[in-house]
Amino acid sequence: MPVPTARISALNAVPTRQDGDHILYWMTAARRSAWSYGLDHAIARARELGKPLIVLEALRCDYPWASDRLHAFVLAGMRANAARFTAADVVYHPYVEPSRGAGKGLLAALAARACLVVTDEYPCFFLPRMQAAAAALPVRIEKVDGNGVIPLRAAEIVFSTAHAFRRFIQKRCREFIEQRPAADPLARLDLPHTAVPKDILARWPAASPELLAGTPAALARLPIDHSVAACGEGGSEAATRALRAFLADGLPRYGDRNDPAASCTSGLSPHLHFGHIGAHEVLAALLAREAWKPARLAATASGSREGWWGVSPAAEGFLDQIVTWRELGFNMCFHRPDHAEYESLPPWARKTLAEHASDPRQVYTPAQLEAAATHDGLWNAAQRQLVREGTIHNYLRMLWGKKILEWSPDPRTALATLTHLNNKYALDGRDPNSYSGIAWILGRYDRPWGPERPVYGKLRYMSSDNTARKLRVAGYLARHAA
CATH class of the missing domain: 3.40.50.620 (HUPs)
Structure with a gap:
């Protein structure tokens, strides 16, 4: 095709x-x-x-x-x-x-x-x-x-809410849902043969097997930051294994994904970010598991998070993440080259943050935050997980960001710190999804909330105490202790 x-x-x-x-x-x-x-x-x-x-x-x-x-x-x-x-x-x-x-x-x-x-x-x-x-x-x-199931150019505007973008997807998805790249494009190629010219190879030689293996010695010879240790397993084979493991074990329990003790998230974000797996492959595998047919799509584009795809509730929840929320971030980055800048935040968010810019607050320096040297044990555990494993549990990542806003001298410094820590340590950083998540901390894709609070203003508030009451965090704290 x-x-x-x-x-x-x-x-x-x-x-x-x-x-x-x-x-x-x-x-x-x-x-x-x-x-x-x-x-x-x-x-x-x-x-x-x-x-x-x-x-x-x-x-x-x-x-x-x-x-x-x-x-x-x-x-x-x-x-x-x-x-x-x-x-x-x-x-x-x-x-x-x-x-x-x-x-x-x-x-x-x-x-x-x-x-x-x-x-x-x-x-x-x-x-x-x-x-x-x-x-x-x-x-x-x-x-x-x-990049995604919906072509970037299909949407002519920037969507400001997930609900509005979800309605757009539901209206247009039938045009694209069965369009997919080839699962095995290298089969029976039968193209003419060639080679990289020798003069090019002499000046820009191919990476050695040792370098492709990513050995510590090979990495040590490169002029990159050696303080951020390798973690995780990259490559298409690892990505496919992660997808299969998620569909077999994580997806049936996906309704508990906000619970750190459940260990049921997909873990696919790093693989998607580096392009070792694509959204179409993930979607095809998921829909095949659900024995899905296009006729199961709902007739009305209501923008609802549930019931439109005609699959199990767990699969509906995951589809909302990988299609709606993931591609919403691509929509912003495609239409707004300034998506990483403070000025790209919604006007209402910038207004309420400005109104509370002089509020008293406890301030930690970026270095203290990077070292997980705060008074908050749950936040410190999340930061240690980021540094050691290149990821933070999905729900705790929201708390992690909210507290950085609370502990920074001003919102612009908070944005800079969030971006630096996430992009330095997160395997799925430097990605439209990363910038969406960071900007969500500061009001993007959200709405004004009450009551109005110090520092936060009308931004959504989160606290470690409330999180610990809602979720089982004892095991998480033990795993990510100092």
């Missing part, structure tokens, strides 16, 4: 070079070898022009918050990709920058001999700026949106 045209856009007006040597797929966000609209489109263009395909996956060393943790997770994905593309006889060039700026010119060198370049569209972090710079190259570049 061809990639829907709504998902393809040109980065520049350069025509396709018919006499080029190859098609270059510049893999930047969908870092996987299956269920990828970007890869599907690159293969389709290679077949159309009768040209070989080269896949470039590069990892620079100077992206913000570059660390052993983030590098190791990406490298695990590159290792899995190398195995899959090699088995399919597709040229795959995994390049890992050994020093700042060493990779400069690699894309241009491979693109200079290409008919065109295909890349992934991703509306967040440094990727839009990187691709905007690449648009100046004298080669056609086409970017492909494989």
Whole structure:
């Protein structure tokens, strides 16, 4: 099935070079070898022009918050990709920058001999700026949106609430729900053969097996932050295992997901963020488990969180997370380049925060917060989990953010601290979902709440005491003790 045209856009007006040597797929966000609209489109263009395909996956060393943790997770994905593309006889060039700026010119060198370049569209972090710079190259570049079930361009406005976006999804979902990338695009490729030119390999050699293995010694040689230790297991195989484990064990108990003792969340956020698995694969597996058919969709787009999909309550709850809330964040990032800035918060939230800017408050420095050195044991446990494991339990992450707002000298400092800690330590940081979660702490996608409180104003209030009364946290506190 061809990639829907709504998902393809040109980065520049350069025509396709018919006499080029190859098609270059510049893999930047969908870092996987299956269920990828970007890869599907690159293969389709290679077949159309009768040209070989080269896949470039590069990892620079100077992206913000570059660390052993983030590098190791990406490298695990590159290792899995190398195995899959090699088995399919597709040229795959995994390049890992050994020093700042060493990779400069690699894309241009491979693109200079290409008919065109295909890349992934991703509306967040440094990727839009990187691709905007690449648009100046004298080669056609086409970017492909494989971010979610609903194409980014299907929504022409920024949605300010989950309810409004949910209604939009329910109105439009039938157009897109059965459109999916190929589950095995590398099967029976039958493309012409090629190789990365020797002069390019000599200057930008492929990553060694040791480096792709992400060994401590290999990571230690890179100019990245070694204080943030590697954790978690990256790569498409690990992502698929996590999905299967969740569907078998976590999903039946998903109604208890707010309870830290239940351990029933999907754990898929890091894999989705790094593109080691895509939303379409997750959705297909979930709907297959539910024996779902399109006829089970509700007739009316009510915006309700329950009952519209026609699946079990647990599956409805998970779909609301991975479709509604996840893609709501992409909607904001796509339409608002300033999505990470304070000025992008709702006017009512900025107004109430300004009115309470001079309220007395207990203040911790960013360094104290990073070290989990507060008086609040539950908050400290959440911060330790973030530092050690690269994640925080979903419900406790909301509490974690609210207390940073409460303990910061002003809301702008709170936003900066939230962004830094999350992006430095969270495996799923630097993502539209991350920026949605951070901004939710400060009022995005929410409404004014009463009673009006010091520091918070009309923002939703959360406390550790109330959380401890609602949830079973004794085991969580023990697991994440100092």
